Amino acid sequence: MAELAPWPATSLLREASAGDEAVALIWDDGERAGFPLIWLRDHCPCLECRHPQTRERLTVPLEEATLRPEASLEAGHLRLAWADGHVSQFAAGWLYQRRPEAPAQSPLPARRVWRDAFTPVRVRHADFFTPAGESAWLEALLRDGLVLLEGGPLVDEEVSRIAECIGPQRPTNFGARFDVRSKPNPNNAAYTAIGLALHTDLPNWRQPPDIQLLYCLENAAEGGESLFADGFQVAEALREQAPEDFRLLSEIAIDFRFQDETQDIATRAPVIECDANGRVVEIRFNNWIRDALRLPAEQMAPWYRAYRHFWTLLHSPRYQLDFALAPGEMVAFDNRRVLHGRRAFDPSTGARHLQGTYLDRDMLESRLRVLARQA
Structure with missing residues (x-):
């Protein structure tokens, strides 16, 4: 994805298979996750779907989720060839960070209520x-x-x-x-x-x-x-x-x-x-x-x-x-x-x-x- 935040270069994909509603992924470390097709089409990072300078989304996913893609791996990363001819490519590390079950990552600290003898x-x-x-x-x-x-x-x-x-x-x-x-x-x-x-x-x-x-x-x-x-x-x-x-x-x-x-x-x-x-x-x-x-x-x-x-x-x-x-x-x-x-x-x-x-x-x-x- 064209983003400023880093994602891990490790944990490459070893298997990807597309179903009628989702793509199932397995990483080298054995981690598994399923991504709905509409989510993947919504997050396509190509220049047709994201503005090259602002990185803002340019499309609205409506019917694309019904277009079952062909899933393949290129050097451990995900490639999806959709039925309408569109192609989406995703970095394995970027997907790994965004697994539906993975906790959100943030540098922001959780609030801590003061206790007795609090010292700032x-x-x-x-x-x-x-x-x-x-x-x-x-x-x-x-x-x-x-x-x-x-x-x-x-x-x-x-x-x-x-x-x-x-x-x-x-x-x-x-x-x-x-x-x-x-x-x-x-x-x-x-x-x-x-x-x-x-x-x-x-x-x-x-x-x-x-x-x-x-x-x-x-x-x-x-x-x-x-x-x-x-x-x-x-x-x-x-x-x-x-x-x-x-x-x-x-x-x-x-x-x-x-x-x-x-x-x-x-x-x-x-x-x-x-x-x-x-x-x-x-x-x-x-x-x-x-x-x-x-x-x-x-x-x-x-x-x-x-x-x-x-x-x-x-x-x-x-x-x-x-x-x-x-x-x-x-x-x-x-x-x-x-x-x-x-x-x-x-x-x-x-x-x-x-x-x-x-x-x-x-x-x-x-x-x-x-x-x-x-x-």
């Missing part, structure tokens, strides 16, 4: 600009939901330079890159000196930002320590301790809304989102922009009980990570999983200035695949 991975700023260092940073972020970069320069827009090594910055109503510091006439609690309880950013968007980067340029004020909690870990603790509270927060959608003079962004979604298998896949939790609760009267008290229980667990020292960012350090975290906050600080004791931006998770996963392919 730290990557040196200079190492980030090497393939090994960047891969370690990406793997930790995708696996743990949080990673630290340290030893960086105190340079304006460094957070943007780092972000754009991965992909384009995700703009929001606060811009593509934003400054986190106390300022007059704030339109968000982050731009004050008050303490911020644990939250996720922008749950009022249908698609909240996936990944947040916060780069510390100054942190001389008293207080202002950063707080984090793994929302997936705490949601599972809630499910174990109070299944009914978990059910209410995962099944009942509520309103989230941000308003100022120029913006009014709102959506409706549950606090805990699960997939079809019941696996927690997203947390939306932000007490500042939780809008008026619109529920049937009989659901309100139970919902508040569940919300209070989740709040208490989130802010329990058992589940919190607490540290002060030093100038030149950057924390990156999964905004749809890891909740963040900070302790109050006193701006009269020194300056505190962080710069932040957002990235799409798709770009992180893409970058890690490319690095794995290049390695």
